[in-house]
Amino acid sequence: MKARILLVEDDKNFRAFLETVLKDEGYGITTAEDGLTGLQLVKDEQFDLVISDLKMPGISGFELFREAMREDNPPLFIFLTAFGRVEEAVSAIKNGAFDFLTKPLKSPDALLDVVKRALDSQPRRKDCLSLSETEAAGLPPAELIFAGQAMEAVHTLVHNVAVTVANVLIYGESGTGKELIARAIHLLSPRNKASFIAINCAAIPENLLESELFGHEKGAFSGAIQTRKGKFELAEAGTIFLDEIGEMPLALQAKLLRVLQERVFERVGGSKEIQANVRVIAATNRDLKIEIAQKRFREDLFYRLNVFPIHLPPLRERHDCLAHLAEYFLQRFSRQNNKLIKGIEPEAFTLLNSYSWPGNIRELQNVIERAVILAQDMIRCTHIPEHLRQADLPEKREGREMLKSVERELIVKALERHKGNRRLAAEDLQISRRSLQYKLKEFGLLNDE
Numbered sequence: 132m133k134a135r136i137l138l139v140e141d142d143k144n145f146r147a148f149l150e151t152v153l154k155d156e157g158y159g160i161t162t163a164e165d166g167l168t169g170l171q172l173v174k175d176e177q178f179d180l181v182i183s184d185l186k187m188p189g190i191s192g193f194e195l196f197r198e199a200m201r202e203d204n205p206p207l208f209i210f211l212t213a214f215g216r217v218e219e220a221v222s223a224i225k226n227g228a229f230d231f232l233t234k235p236l237k238s239p240d241a242l243l244d245v246v247k248r249a250l251d252s253q254p255r256r257k258d259c260l261s262l263s264e265t266e267a268a269g270l271p272p273a274e275l276i277f278a279g280q281a282m283e284a285v286h287t288l289v290h291n292v293a294v295t296v297a298n299v300l301i302y303g304e305s306g307t308g309k310e311l312i313a314r315a316i317h318l319l320s321p322r323n324k325a326s327f328i329a330i331n332c333a334a335i336p337e338n339l340l341e342s343e344l345f346g347h348e349k350g351a352f353s354g355a356i357q358t359r360k361g362k363f364e365l366a367e368a369g370t371i372f373l374d375e376i377g378e379m380p381l382a383l384q385a386k387l388l389r390v391l392q393e394r395v396f397e398r399v400g401g402s403k404e405i406q407a408n409v410r411v412i413a414a415t416n417r418d419l420k421i422e423i424a425q426k427r428f429r430e431d432l433f434y435r436l437n438v439f440p441i442h443l444p445p446l447r448e449r450h451d452c453l454a455h456l457a458e459y460f461l462q463r464f465s466r467q468n469n470k471l472i473k474g475i476e477p478e479a480f481t482l483l484n485s486y487s488w489p490g491n492i493r494e495l496q497n498v499i500e501r502a503v504i505l506a507q508d509m510i511r512c513t514h515i516p517e518h519l520r521q522a523d524l525p526e527k528r529e530g531r532e533m534l535k536s537v538e539r540e541l542i543v544k545a546l547e548r549h550k551g552n553r554r555l556a557a558e559d560l561q562i563s564r565r566s567l568q569y570k571l572k573e574f575g576l577l578n579d580e
Contacts, residue, residue, distance in 0.1 A: 139169035279452030293319035303443030306493030325369030351400025
């Protein structure tokens with residue numbers, strides 16, 4: 132992910148030139164025409180680098196720099212200055228700025244060289260979630276959230292979208308960690324200093340959901356004894372996570388659409404328009420296109436939400452990270468219950484690994500928590516729930532092996548038909564390329580070409 136750079140320059144033509152040069156290199160560029168605008172942007176958003184003119188109307192570049200240094204995680208600064216004002220730039224460097232360039236620039240390469248040196252001079256804060264950030268947010272470590280080959284694409288998408296203002300729609304079965312991904316996007320975004328507010332649209336009665344989202348005025352309905360802010364107001368300048376968006380009633384979908392289009396809403400029983408400075412991340416375990424076809428979900432709302440879709444794989448497609456997830460939950464619940472559990476017996480892990488996990492990570496978490504409570508030193512087969520042990524009976528194992536044999540044969544024949552072309556083979560088998568890659572690895576076919 133390329134760095135985010137704030138460009139503060141009052142000369143319109145020179146600013147446009149610098150913006151073009153930097154954008155051509157793939158950097159994310161935000162511009163400001165004066166120091167006051169630049170300062171507000173520094174306070175509102177997270178930048179890796181600020182490139183600022185020294186002499187500007189309002190506040191100077193040096194004043195902008197001093198104010199920015201008071202912020203948490205201040206950006207690096209590079210100054211632009213006329214040749215006759217070099218002493219000021221040198222003074223700024225003594226106070227912590229990275230470097231300066233004189234105007235006019237010798238060449239675009241001179242700018243790109245100093246930008247690269249600046250960004251290479253220290254680790255990028257937002258390339259990853261730090262352990263302290265995830266712990267403070269109550270999340271597992273980032274390497275665990277994105278563990279496994281099937282999550283590599285998700286990891287890339289999360290980092291790409293986090294620094295933007297785009298709405299995100301997360302798809303996945305129940306228990307796959309949709310809220311974890313939403314929180315990760317929020318932590319990596321410029322909005323991470325403001326609130327992350329989550330609401331489950333399926334858990335709140337239809338007649339109360341509008342009030343939960345938008346708030347209500349005193350006397351708006353029976354029991355409304357005082358004015359109350361809704362989730363959109365509480366998430367001001369932050370992120371609101373709408374889980375199970377497919378369960379939202381149609382009438383309320385129309386009101387949410389207005390928020391996304393016009394960025395305003397009214398409380399229940401009110402007439403005053405309230406600005407909605409909120410990033411919306413939604414999630415669903417339903418196929419919303421089917422919901423649209425059956426008139427249960429608005430098509431226009433779908434396109435507003437589905438700006439940047441992210442699909443989470445189920446746990447059955449993440450068996451390569453099952454051991455890491457199980458170990459994390461084992462350590463976590465051991466600490467919570469003041470127990471010293473050394474690990475999971477190989478036979479018990481075989482049971483875990485052969486199970487299909489319809490409840491996904493949430494089910495795995497529950498199974499490990501129960502096992503920790505029952506175990507004394509090691510998690511053994513007897514600590515695994517009966518339905519998992521039944522799933523591994525000999526006759527069921529035999530059936531699974533037969534199915535795997537048939538599946539392997541189908542994949543081999545598809546690859547032969549398409550002369551080893553995996554994309555065409557996946558299309559022929561009507562599965563994704565990612566699923567085919569996983570199956571090739573599972574069946575030991577990656578080197579059989």
